[in-house]
Amino acid sequence: MAVNWVGIAGIVVFYIIILVVGLWASRKSKGDSDPDSVLVASRDMSLFVGVWTTAATIVGGAYINGAAESVFESGLAWTQAPWAYAISMPLGGILFAKHMRAKGYLTMLDPFQDKYGNRMGGLLFIPALFGEILWSAAILASLGTTMSVILDLNVKLSVIISAVIVAFYTFFGGLYSVAYTDVVQLFCIFVGLWFCVPFVMTNEHAAPITSTSSEWIGTIDPSDAGIWIDFTMLLLLGGITWQAYFQRVLAAKSPEKAQKMSFIAGFVVIIMAIPSVLIGAVGFNTDWNSTALDLNKTNPHDHPSLILPLVIQYLTPTYVAFVGLGALSAAVMSSADSSVLAASSMFAHNIWGGLFRSKVSKRELVWVIRISIVVTTILATIIALTVHSVYYLYVLCSDLVYVIIFPQLVCVLYIKVCNTYGSLVGFVIAILLRIGGGEGSLHIPIFIKFPFYSETKGQLFPFRTFIVVFSFAVIIVISYVTDIVLRRGYLGPRWDIFKCVTSVERVPDEVEHEGEEEKMHMERKRSGEWQLGDVNEMKKPLAGKDESEYIPGESKI
Structure with a gap:
């Protein structure tokens, strides 16, 4: 199969746009002296940017590709992710966002370390870290597989280039770069996929989706109701207990805006899934034998995870495929950068600055975050290139985040x-x-x-x-x-x-109000009466504290 130069050109253009925006956004960062700038964008994130970057924690390569794959393989009835995640966002706003933003926390682990001590917070860091790293690895692996099949590119080269770009702009800009690139990436996804929809739905090789709606919508066997309920609850409640989500809402200008971000992001999440669902249904109705696809090499029924890029490549004109495949690359990066920064933030703030060192300079903490970004990206890349079952590893970590972090977070807060x-x-x-x-x-x-x-x-x-x-x-x-x-x-x-x-x-007892x-x-x-160090140990005021000193747990509200 010849190299698909149109697809490559589309992806290169989108990568350049994202890299430029990421570097531009990094100029808003206050440099080496302010970890708040890297972790929570100095609590100065606007509602518009906040909504899009919060939605981007869900809407990424796995979400876009997964929705189409699920409709194609299992039917719409088993495609719970779009509507379940859309509900989970407002639910997160009600349960956690406003409450945690009002407390002035910097990461999801802060309430655990404040109440249970640094060691217990460090223990809860383990499933959260594995989830973020394996999520990054899964979407990088997905990108590599897609590019190798659709564009005939080397898998390792595709994964490494994508990882380097993500690490580069995240390294310099922190949450500022990630947030602003999220806006561009989601815009690209929305425009790119909706641009493809009319062409795929009117393609001569695909029957109208209304003619077979009962088939691609699917059914739920009564004996499988427990499985359906279980995965729905996992998506509803487990989808919000991730540092990537909390990093956004904790960066809002106020608790009320943190809650609004979550509410509006829920609408964005469901809207972004509609074109993927339609494309999955079209793929189900397509006579692939009549297309130019070599079924001996790539059969959609054997590789359902590729249905979205296959439909875009073989059921749309060349110029449409250019936009669509570029949008897919943007979708992948919008998730990868969020997870990389989330894992790095928790390690730097809660483990390095909380468990290992009770006092660190602000400059030191920023560099720990940056080094963690590089290390996290390298680990995710290695896993993506070497572990064949990375998706299933992520599934297990999603379970662990759901069964461990969710009940723990509700208990520690309420x-x-x-x-x-x-x-x-x-x-x-x-x-x-x-x-x-x-x-x-x-x-x-x-x-x-x-x-x-x-x-x-x-x-x-x-x-x-x-x-x-x-x-x-x-x-x-x-x-x-x-x-x-x-x-x-x-x-x-x-x-x-x-x-x-x-x-x-x-x-x-007289302190009744939150x-x-x-x-x-x-x-x-602020007075230095205590600092986060040993487990719940009260300490004396810090003598000689200057503005360059960073006390883990302390943050501007």
Whole structure:
């Protein structure tokens, strides 16, 4: 197969545009001296940019390609991601965005380290980190496969070039560059894919989608209802417990704007999926034998993940394919940069600046973020080039983020009695139950057979959602029991090994309103009365603190 120069030209043009915008946006960064600029864009993100970059945490290569693939292979009934993610955004705004922005947090892990201590926050960093890195690897691998099949390019070269571009502008601009390139990337996706839709729907090789709607819409077998519910809940609740999402809402100018960003982003998410769904339906109705596609080399039914680029290449004119394939490359990069920055931010702020070093200079922290960006990109690239089942690894990490992070985050924010003991036990129980449920794609055997288990279909019970509910109960019960036992003196203070019950000051009862509690919380931080270091340990004021010194957990509101 000859090299597709039109497709290559389209991708090159889009890459140049994105790189230029990323470097331009990096000029808004305040340079080496301000980690807030890199982490949360100095809390100065406009509503317009915020909406688009928040939507971009969902709308990327896997989302665009995955929606078309799911419709083509399983039917619209099993394509829950578009509408589930669209609902998850406003849900995140209601549950988390306004609350966490009002607290002045910098990352998703901050509330855990504030309440449970740095070590427990570091433990929760593990599934969050794996999820972000493997997500980046999965979309880079997807891009490489697509380019190799559609454009006849070398897979390794495609992945490496894309990774270098992502790392380059993210390295210099932080969230500013990622946010502004997200706006351009989503605009390219929207225009590019909608530009292709009229051509693919009127192509002579494809039957009208209305003529076979009952087939490509699909059905849900009653015996599979538990699976459908489980994955729907995973998308609804697990889709918002990612640092990439929180990085955007925490960069909003106010808590109210953080919530608005989430609400409006939900509409953007569902709108961006419509052309992919239509293209997937057209691919289902296409007589591929009558097209120029060499089915002996690439059969859509054997490679359903390629249905979107195949439809664009073989069912549209050359100039349309130029725009469409360029839009696909933009879609991939809009997700990769978000995940790379998210993983780097958590490591620099919560692990390096919180767990390893209680005090770091602002310049040091910025350079730790930048080095982490490079390391994260390299790791994601290596995984993308060497691990064949990277998508399935990501699926498992998505499960872990859902069953571990979601219940933990709700508890730490809303249930005051929760402590480190409950969090730790809930963490361990959730992992054991999830591994016990098995994962066929990773050859993990099933040793816990939940109700309705089938020897042929596997787990039919919504066991992931059950684990979430059970984890909630474990965290609350263990926290309540340890609080009573330690606070009432049934066990002495020496048994409080995490120093999270007997040595922690309670918020005074008269502080009833969140705004007042937060004011007291932040005043203590600014005055230097305490800093994030050992587990919940109160410390003396910092002597000789200057403006270049960075205290982990401290941030401008």
